[in-house]
Amino acid sequence: MIRLIKRYGSRKLYDTEESRYVSLEELAGWIRHGQEIRVIDNKSGDDVTPQTLTQIISEEGRRGISMLPNELLHELIRIGEEAVSSGVEHVQNGVDRLMRASIDRLGPVRRAREEMSRLQHRLAELEASLADLEQQRMEEETRRAAPRKAKPTAAARRGGQGGARKSAAAKKRSGAKSSGQSSAAGGPKTGKA
Secondary structure, eight states, rough: OEEEEEEESSOEEEETTTTEEOHHHHHHHHHHTTTTEEEEOOOOOOOOOOHHHHHHHHHHTTTTTOOOOHHHHHHHHHHHHHHHHHHHHHHHHHHHHHHHHHHHHHHHHHHHHHHHHHHHHHHHHHHEEEEHHHOOOOOHHHHSOOOOOOOOHHHHHHHHHHHHHHHHHHHHHHHHHHHHHHHHHHOOOSSSS
C-alpha cells in the first residue's frame, strides 16, 4: 500500500498514516524496506513525489552515501525522463523474467502448470467431440425433416396392374365386336337369298 505524505510550503513532510512530521531520512528508510510513498503538495494538491525522491538522493549524496554510480547520475541528467521510464521498464521486465524462472523451478508449481496444460488440451478435445456430436444431430434432424417420396400402397399397385389388364381386355372385346359386326354386316354371302 502506498503511504501518503503531505508536503507543506515550509518543505515539512507530514505522514498521514502516523499523523506526524517526518524527515527525508525516514522516507529513505521506508523506501529501502519496500514501502512506496506518494508525496502531495498540501496547498495545490499536485503530486511532488519525483521532486521529493530526487531530494532524498541529493541529501544522501551530500552526506556521502552515494546510492547511484556517477555514470548513472550523468545519464539520468542527459536523458531525463526517458531514461528513467525505460530504466524502470527494463528493471520490471528483468524482475518478471526472474520471478517466472524462479517459480518454474519449484516442483509443485511446475507440476501444476503441466497439469493445467493437460487439462486445457483435454478440454479442447472434449469441445471438438461435442461439436462433432452436435453436427451429427443436426444432420440427422435435417434428414428426418426432408420430404419423403410417397410409396404406392398395395391397392394402388393392384389398381395399376388391374387397369392394364382392363385395357387389354377392352381392346380384345372391341376387336371381337368389330370382327363380329363385319361378319354379320358385310360377311361372305351365302347362296341363300
